[in-house]
Amino acid sequence: PPWQPGxxxxxxxxxxxxxxxxxxAVSPTASEKDQVARSIFxxxxxxxxxxxxxxxxxxxxxxxxxxxxxxxxxxxxxNLMSDINCFDVVDGLFGAIAAGKARFxxxxxxxxxxxxxxxxxxxxxxxxxxxxxxxPGFGRxxxxxxxxxxxxxxxxxxxxxxxxxxxxxxxxxQPYLGTIAAEIDRFKPDIIACASKGGVYMVGLWQVGYWxxxxxxxxxxxxxxxxxxxxxxxxxxxxxxxxxxASRQELEDLLxxxxxxxxxxxxTANSGMISPGMFTREGDRHNMESLLxxxxxxxLIDALSCPDGPEVHMVRTWRERLSDDRLAAxxxxxxxxxxxxxxWAPRGPQGAPRQVLSxxxxxxxxxxxxxxxxKASPREPPAYLLYSPAEWERVQVIRIERVENxxxxxxxxxxxxxALRRAIExxxxxxxPGVHTCWAFHGADADAxxxxxxxxxxxxxxxxxxSRNSALWGAGTYFARxxxxxxxxxxxxxxx
Numbered sequence: 001p002p003w004q005p006g007x008x009x010x011x012x013x014x015x016x017x018x019x020x021x022x023x024x025a026v027s028p029t030a031s032e033k034d035q036v037a038r039s040i041f042x043x044x045x046x047x048x049x050x051x052x053x054x055x056x057x058x059x060x061x062x063x064x065x066x067x068x069x070x071x072x073x074x075x076x077x078x079n080l081m082s083d084i085n086c087f088d089v090v091d092g093l094f095g096a097i098a099a100g101k102a103r104f105x106x107x108x109x110x111x112x113x114x115x116x117x118x119x120x121x122x123x124x125x126x127x128x129x130x131x132x133x134x135x136p137g138f139g140r141x142x143x144x145x146x147x148x149x150x151x152x153x154x155x156x157x158x159x160x161x162x163x164x165x166x167x168x169x170x171x172x173x174q175p176y177l178g179t180i181a182a183e184i185d186r187f188k189p190d191i192i193a194c195a196s197k198g199g200v201y202m203v204g205l206w207q208v209g210y211w212x213x214x215x216x217x218x219x220x221x222x223x224x225x226x227x228x229x230x231x232x233x234x235x236x237x238x239x240x241x242x243x244x245x246a247s248r249q250e251l252e253d254l255l256x257x258x259x260x261x262x263x264x265x266x267x268t269a270n271s272g273m274i275s276p277g278m279f280t281r282e283g284d285r286h287n288m289e290s291l292l293x294x295x296x297x298x299x300l301i302d303a304l305s306c307p308d309g310p311e312v313h314m315v316r317t318w319r320e321r322l323s324d325d326r327l328a329a330x331x332x333x334x335x336x337x338x339x340x341x342x343x344w345a346p347r348g349p350q351g352a353p354r355q356v357l358s359x360x361x362x363x364x365x366x367x368x369x370x371x372x373x374x375k376a377s378p379r380e381p382p383a384y385l386l387y388s389p390a391e392w393e394r395v396q397v398i399r400i401e402r403v404e405n406x407x408x409x410x411x412x413x414x415x416x417x418x419a420l421r422r423a424i425e426x427x428x429x430x431x432x433p434g435v436h437t438c439w440a441f442h443g444a445d446a447d448a449x450x451x452x453x454x455x456x457x458x459x460x461x462x463x464x465x466x467s468r469n470s471a472l473w474g475a476g477t478y479f480a481r482x483x484x485x486x487x488x489x490x491x492x493x494x495x496x
């Protein structure tokens with residue numbers, strides 16, 4: 001056969017290699033991981049036709065330890081054909097890889113396992129990044145925290161302050177563009193940041209071609225009517241900007257003039273209307289307070305250097321707000337339906353219906369990870385502090401039940417998961433579990449929970465959500481990042 005099991009085993013083991021000098025884990029490159037996946041595919045493709053059927057997949061997983069270790073490292077598939085629970089796991093994995101088709105190709109297999117685990121966050125090396133800030137409009141004296149946050153984030157920062165503040169309408173920027181160009185030539189920045197009136201200078205630099213690199217615009221100036229093609233641009237603007245009011249649609253139209261994958265709008269809106277004119281969250285004014293929270297402003301700067309585009313970076317780095325313990329627990333539990341299904345309890349006697357709820361054994365590995373995720377607090381204080389840390393620490397988990405609704409997974413969760421993957425990949429992006437999927441919490445009364453658990457098709461029903469409580473952000477199913485928010489907001493009924 002066109003494969004060598006020994007070579008495949010050697011390549012797989014490289015994922016756990018350590019360097020001799022410092023004892024730190026050495027991760028294989030993407031090309032090395034793809035090579036391993038192709039070797040495993042060759043072991044499964046018995047006929048050599050370039051596609052693998054369900055029978056070939058099941059046979060290879062049971063027969064070859066290398067295949068089992070690669071596709072389901074936490075599952076013993078040696079008794080696959082006699083263990084119906086194990087068969088269900090393997091069957092579900094085949095469906096996920098093949099996306100509902102009868103066979104999957106090598107490229108589909110490689111793509112699936114390329115994204116099978118969350119990508120490790122490598123950081124962007126802020127100490128090596130050079131950020132040039134156009135001083136006028138950036139508020140070095142009026143709003144000093146904005147500039148200080150960039151400086152304290154670790155970048156190499158250079159201010160251009162020897163140019164006038166363009167206060168009046170139609171201010172002539174041309175005489176001063178040469179001064180900024182000289183500073184650019186001397187400092188050689190990776191990114192230029194400007195705010196408010198400083199946007200006038202940025203537009204001038206674009207027009208004469210003095211700058212075509214990554215650019216951050218805080219409070220888009222009205223004179224900015226066009227984004228140059230091929231230039232990474234992030235615009236940050238608030239819905240309540242009293243100096244340069246602009247609608248979200250207007251700003252999205254502005255960014256649409258640039259290159260879509262390189263442009264990103266950070267927009268803070270009024271949301272969660274309680275009554276006319278009153279909101280649970282208010283968008284930023286001209287001085288954007290939200291930029292100073294949760295490492296937001298440095299993350300927007302980092303986003304400009306992301307090879308996959310600024311939007312991808314912002315989506316990825318939301319995970320940095322979670323604690324290390326929670327992230328480790330989530331990784332163990334899994335971020336896809338097929339990963340979670342490996343935890344399901346074995347079926348009863350053949351022909352017996354599967355129980356929809358299965359108790360998780362206290363103090364088991366699964367119990368510990370679920371409790372860690374449930375009790376975890378974020379790195380920064382949450383927007384809604386409903387429990388003090390001491391009060392939340394006293395909350396105890398008494399019982400955990402795992403939902404094992406096979407019909408619901410096959411009819412709803414599985415197809416939706418595959419559709420989500422396709423939608424991401426159709427944009428030329430890798431689907432990243434843990435980024436494009438996440439663990440979240442939902443509270444409901446006993447009747448609603450029973451429907452969510454036992455309904456054979458839909459489970460959560462977005463169109464029916466909000467019928468008992470006000471739907472502040474419109475119709476839909478509401479989830480929270482932190483369990484303590486759900487527990488403290490009275491979304492749940494009395495304990496059962």
